[in-house]
Each structure stands twice: as structure tokens, then as C-alpha cells.
Amino acid sequence: xxxxxxxxxxxxxxxxxxxxxxxxxxxxxxxxKLPIVIGAFEAQSIAIALEKEIKPPRPLTHDLFKNFADxxxxxxxxxxxxxxxxxxxxxxxxxxxxxxxxxxxxxxSDAIALALRFDAPIFxxxxxxxxxxxxxxxxxxxxxxxxxxxxxxxxEILQEGEAVEIESGAASHGYREMSLDELHKExxxxxxxxxxEKAAKLRDxxxxxx
Numbered sequence: 001x002x003x004x005x006x007x008x009x010x011x012x013x014x015x016x017x018x019x020x021x022x023x024x025x026x027x028x029x030x031x032x033k034l035p036i037v038i039g040a041f042e043a044q045s046i047a048i049a050l051e052k053e054i055k056p057p058r059p060l061t062h063d064l065f066k067n068f069a070d071x072x073x074x075x076x077x078x079x080x081x082x083x084x085x086x087x088x089x090x091x092x093x094x095x096x097x098x099x100x101x102x103x104x105x106x107x108x109s110d111a112i113a114l115a116l117r118f119d120a121p122i123f124x125x126x127x128x129x130x131x132x133x134x135x136x137x138x139x140x141x142x143x144x145x146x147x148x149x150x151x152x153x154x155x156e157i158l159q160e161g162e163a164v165e166i167e168s169g170a171a172s173h174g175y176r177e178m179s180l181d182e183l184h185k186e187x188x189x190x191x192x193x194x195x196x197e198k199a200a201k202l203r204d205x206x207x208x209x210x
Contacts, residue, residue, distance in 0.1 A: 032133035
């Protein structure tokens with residue numbers, strides 16, 4: 001079976017369903033998206049890895065795994081999303097140590113959080129993308145009204161066990177009213193309190209104004 005390389009397009013969230021997030025993967029050489037529902041902790045960990053400027057004062061679980069692997073010279077070579085059963089994606093982490101390759105079973109959200117930290121490529125099989133891949137259109141970041149519209153669509157589709165794409169770390173309407181100084185102060189506070197979900201959203205709002 002042929003493999004298709006994927007990249008992370010963004011993370012969506014539901015305003016009405018607490019803790020409901022969706023990771024959106026995009027095929028590198030194509031327009032299909034692969035939406036995967038993930039938990040809040042995993043969404044936070046992936047967002048931290050994507051937002052290079054946010055440095056947790058203490059390592060998160062996936063950072064700890066990376067430090068452990070580095071110490072013992074274990075390298076993650078790639079991640080493969082290899083199976084889809086009843087809406088649940090199954091993944092394998094391909095590791096290498098002393099030129100010996102090992103395959104480790106993992107939840108897809110954990111596998112991707114680690115792949116980001118090791119700069120490892122993410123793949124899935126063409127049959128899975130044919131089955132679960134979707135086409136989505138989206139407007140530019142400047143279209144602020146789309147944030148609210150997308151949140152409604154995200155809520156509707158997540159109720160059906162699926163997901164829809166919105167821009168990664170979409171800022172809440174409250175952040176738009178804050179000055180840059182206020183945003184930076186809130187960002188420092190969020191990082192100090194280890195509220196990385198909030199920090200990622202603040203960082204995204206700051207980036208929009210640069």
C-alpha cells in the first residue's frame with residue numbers, strides 16, 4: 001500500500017463542547033484534509049510544539065519523552081497512521097537505536113505530538129485518506145467574521161464524530177479588544193501558570209498584529 005505524507009494544517013476547537021478539539025492534517029501533495037478528534041491535553045501539547053516561541057517552564061509529558069529518548073540515543077524516524085476502525089485512528093511510531101528499528105503502537109495524538117518534537121514526517125496510507133479525507137475551503141486570516149462561523153460548523157460536525165478546519169489557535173473575541181502590551185502581559189502570565197492553551201491563543205493574536 002502506498003504512503004501519503006501529511007502536514008499539520010491547524011487545530012480547531014468547539015465553543016460549546018468542552019474539551020472537544022480536532023487536529024487537521026493536510027496531504028502534502030494534494031488538497032484533502034484528514035480531521036482527527038483529540039483531547040484537550042494532546043491539543044495543548046501539539047499547539048506548544050507548533051508555537052516555537054512558547055517555552056514551558058517545566059517539560060510536558062511529550063517533552064519529557066523527547067529528553068529521555070535523546071539521553072538514550074533513541075530517534076523517531078517517522079509516524080504512520082496505519083488503521084481506521086469505527087472512527088478511531090491507530091498509529092505506529094517508527095524508532096531507531098544503534099541502527100535497530102522498532103515499531104511502537106501509539107495513540108495518533110501522542111504520535112503526532114512526538115513527531116513534531118523529533119521533526120519526524122507523518123504518513124498515512126492512501127486507502128485511509130480515500131476513506132476519511134475531506135475537502136475544505138477556507139478564507140484568509142483577515143476575515144475575522146469567519147472565526148465565529150467556523151466555530152458553529154465545528155460544533156455541528158464534532159457532534160457527528162468528525163471535524164472541520166479553522167486556523168490554528170484562533171483567538172477569542174475578547175483578545176481582539178486588548179492592546180499589544182496587555183496581550184504580552186497575559187501571555188507571560190499564562191506561561192507562568194502553565195496554561196499553554198491560553199498562551200497559544202494569545203500568541204496567535206499577537207502574531208496577527210505583527
